[in-house]
Amino acid sequence: xxxxxxxxxxxxxIAKVFDDIAKILQIKNENRFKxxxxxxxxxxxxxxxxxxxxxxxxGQLDEIQGVGEAxxxxxxxxxxxxxxxxxxxxxxxxxxxxxxxxKVSDVGPRKAKLFYEELGIDNVDKLEEAAREHKLENLPGxxxxxxxxxxRGIELYKRREKRALLGVALPIAEEIIDRLKSLKxxxxxxxxxxxxxxxxxxxxxxxxxxxxxxxxxxxxxxxLPEVKEILAEGLTKSAILTRQNIHVxxxxxxxxxxxxxxxxxxxxxxxxxxLREMAVKQGLKINEYGVFQTKDDKKVAxxxxxxxxxxxxxxxxxxxxxxxxxxxxxARKNQLPELATMEDIKGDLHIHTSDSDGLxxxxxxxxxxxxxxxxxxxxxDHSQSLSIAGGLNEKRLQEQIEMIEKINNSFNxxxxxxxxxxxxxxxxxxxxxxxxxxxxxxxxxxxxTGFKQEREQLMDRLTRAxxxxxxxxxxxxxxxxxxxREPYAVDMQEIIRVAAKTNTALEINASPERMDLNDIYVKSxxxxxxxxxxxxxxxxxxxxxxxxxxxSIARRGWLEKNHLLNTFSLAELxxxxxx
DNA sequence: GCCGTTTTCGGCCCGACTGTTTTCAGTCG
Numbered sequence: 326x327x328x329x330x331x332x333x334x335x336x337x338x339i340a341k342v343f344d345d346i347a348k349i350l351q352i353k354n355e356n357r358f359k360x361x362x363x364x365x366x367x368x369x370x371x372x373x374x375x376x377x378x379x380x381x382x383x384g385q386l387d388e389i390q391g392v393g394e395a396x397x398x399x400x401x402x403x404x405x406x407x408x409x410x411x412x413x414x415x416x417x418x419x420x421x422x423x424x425x426x427x428k429v430s431d432v433g434p435r436k437a438k439l440f441y442e443e444l445g446i447d448n449v450d451k452l453e454e455a456a457r458e459h460k461l462e463n464l465p466g467x468x469x470x471x472x473x474x475x476x477r478g479i480e481l482y483k484r485r486e487k488r489a490l491l492g493v494a495l496p497i498a499e500e501i502i503d504r505l506k507s508l509k510x511x512x513x514x515x516x517x518x519x520x521x522x523x524x525x526x527x528x529x530x531x532x533x534x535x536x537x538x539x540x541x542x543x544x545x546x547x548x549l550p551e552v553k554e555i556l557a558e559g560l561t562k563s564a565i566l567t568r569q570n571i572h573v574x575x576x577x578x579x580x581x582x583x584x585x586x587x588x589x590x591x592x593x594x595x596x597x598x599x600l601r602e603m604a605v606k607q608g609l610k611i612n613e614y615g616v617f618q619t620k621d622d623k624k625v626a627x628x629x630x631x632x633x634x635x636x637x638x639x640x641x642x643x644x645x646x647x648x649x650x651x652x653x654x655x656a657r658k659n660q661l662p663e664l665a666t667m668e669d670i671k672g673d674l675h676i677h678t679s680d681s682d683g684l685x686x687x688x689x690x691x692x693x694x695x696x697x698x699x700x701x702x703x704x705x706d707h708s709q710s711l712s713i714a715g716g717l718n719e720k721r722l723q724e725q726i727e728m729i730e731k732i733n734n735s736f737n738x739x740x741x742x743x744x745x746x747x748x749x750x751x752x753x754x755x756x757x758x759x760x761x762x763x764x765x766x767x768x769x770x771x772x773x774t775g776f777k778q779e780r781e782q783l784m785d786r787l788t789r790a791x792x793x794x795x796x797x798x799x800x801x802x803x804x805x806x807x808x809x810r811e812p813y814a815v816d817m818q819e820i821i822r823v824a825a826k827t828n829t830a831l832e833i834n835a836s837p838e839r840m841d842l843n844d845i846y847v848k849s850x851x852x853x854x855x856x857x858x859x860x861x862x863x864x865x866x867x868x869x870x871x872x873x874x875x876x877s878i879a880r881r882g883w884l885e886k887n888h889l890l891n892t893f894s895l896a897e898l899x900x901x902x903x904x
Numbered sequence: 905g906c907c908g909t910t911t912t913c914g915g916c917c918c919g920a921c922t923g924t925t926t927t928c929a930g931t932c933g
Contacts, residue, residue, distance in 0.1 A: 360918055362905040393906050431922090433931050466930080470923060589918090594933075601917040606910080738908055 422448035448641025490838025835875030847882025
């Protein structure tokens with residue numbers, strides 16, 4: 326049966342099948358390289374910018390990295406029948422609850438197998454019961470300590486919070502770093518991990534320090550006001566849980582290895598594996614202490630992160646690019662992008678005022694924008710049909726336009742652009758006629774209702790909006806709210822094609838819970854020649870700060886300055902906007 | 905199971921820590 330979005334099977338579902346296969350094969354103690362092949366292809370497919378099903382229909386499965394003959398056949402079977410016999414058979418031998426056991430820290434494939442085969446444990450609850458009744462400690466390879474650790478692992482598993490938003494984790498990390506920096510014993514300090522790569526969600530915060538007096542650092546760290554619980558305290562590594570239930574690791578490393586450690590702990594895992602494979606081919610070995618010559622184990626780099634790449638003949642690769650999404654190929658050809666920065670941003674193109682559902686007045690926003698040194702901002706309140714958000718009707722919009730013109734006459738360091746976030750209504754029409762839209766400098770169109778519609782209908786609404794000669798930008802194009810709402814069932818590659826054809830920009834909505842478009846689609850859009858526009862969608866002054874998160878997505882999507890609408894001068898911006 | 909500036913066959917990233925072991929397996933990042 327065809328699904329509402331027209332795609333029979335989504336990438337994430339295919340990825341899950343291969344990931345499960347890898348886990349089951351692990352438990353069955355299969356060849357570890359075979360397991361890695363499945364793991365790798367699962368990650369690739371989960372991050373793939375196009376629907377794998379579309380690739381399959383085009384007969385180009387073999388162009389996906391890590392898909393060979395066997396996996397291609399399995400993808401075909403999944404798409405054509407909705408099932409995979411190989412997978413179904415594997416699942417019969419290992420119940421899915423046993424896979425769940427792997428999520429408990431200190432339980433890996435060998436122990437999961439042991440518990441299942443010896444005690445029939447096939448879910449986490451049974452594991453907890455068995456541990457409490459001390460049934461685990463007498464199993465081969467187990468003991469009292471191991472049993473205690475598993476109980477602790479179950480406890481952590483049960484209250485594990487979802488991944489934290491970048492917008493939540495980054496301020497906490499910066500606060501902690503500021504506090505630690507106040508210690509004179511701290512020499513170098515930096516964020517590592519997915520937070521340094523600026524992923525839109527973060528599993529835990531990793532911080533690296535060099536110091537001659539680690540005990541001082543660790544003492545301060547474990548007694549920070551943010552700490553709810555100390556999870557581990559040692560001289561090289563400590564871990565805490567913050568009051569927001571975010572796990573923070575702090576590591577102290579030698580100055581001579583700081584660069585190597587930073588590289589290593591920044592990841593991503595896929596990036597590091599590729600890097601190390603390349604090193605081996607060049608007679609080098611990379612670990613978290615440095616780069617070593619294989620022949621005599623002589624250390625040739627480690628202090629500076631830049632050296633690690635240098636020794637492999639590569640230019641420095643920015644943390645945001647380290648996802649094994651083509652950065653090595655680009656680096657070899659010296660074609661890495663010169664990533665956009667906050668300094669390139671000339672203005673914010675998506676802001677709400679108290680005329681609709683914002684908290685601050687137009688005047689307050691203008692004052693704040695001037696303080697930030699912006700050259701322009703766009704005021705884009707909601708339109709009339711979004712009455713719950715105080716959407717503007719024609720009369721109130723006209724009043725706002727007049728107000729903006731008055732403000733623009735009162736100073737000359739900032740221009741306020743007259744705009745609207747016009748609703749794309751359920752039937753696909755816009756909430757204002759062209760006669761009104763044409764009075765505005767900038768028109769953002771967005772879907773706020775009917776986002777559970779069928780794919781075809783949603784595509785029609787967005788396509789028609791982009792075809793309107795006055796619509797400049799599509800706001801939050803997929804509509805996702807991280808952790809709460811799935812993206813609309815749209816074909817983003819098709820949206821990108823239409824955007825290119827109609828010269829419509831796509832928004833990078835910088836609100837931390839949206840982060841929409843995401844990095845993968847941003848990269849696709851760039852490759853198709855579509856301009857992106859970072860908008861904070863601010864409903865209050867403090868949210869103007871979210872621009873930095875928008876820049877994070879832009880950088881993760883390989884954008885340079887000239888791929889972003891709001892890096893242009895006002896004159897250039899006006900030229901780029903269709904109308 | 906995949907893949908090719910060593911290879912169409914023989915490789916496939918690296919090290920720390922822990923606990924259970926008398927030399928190492930399992931787990932993790």
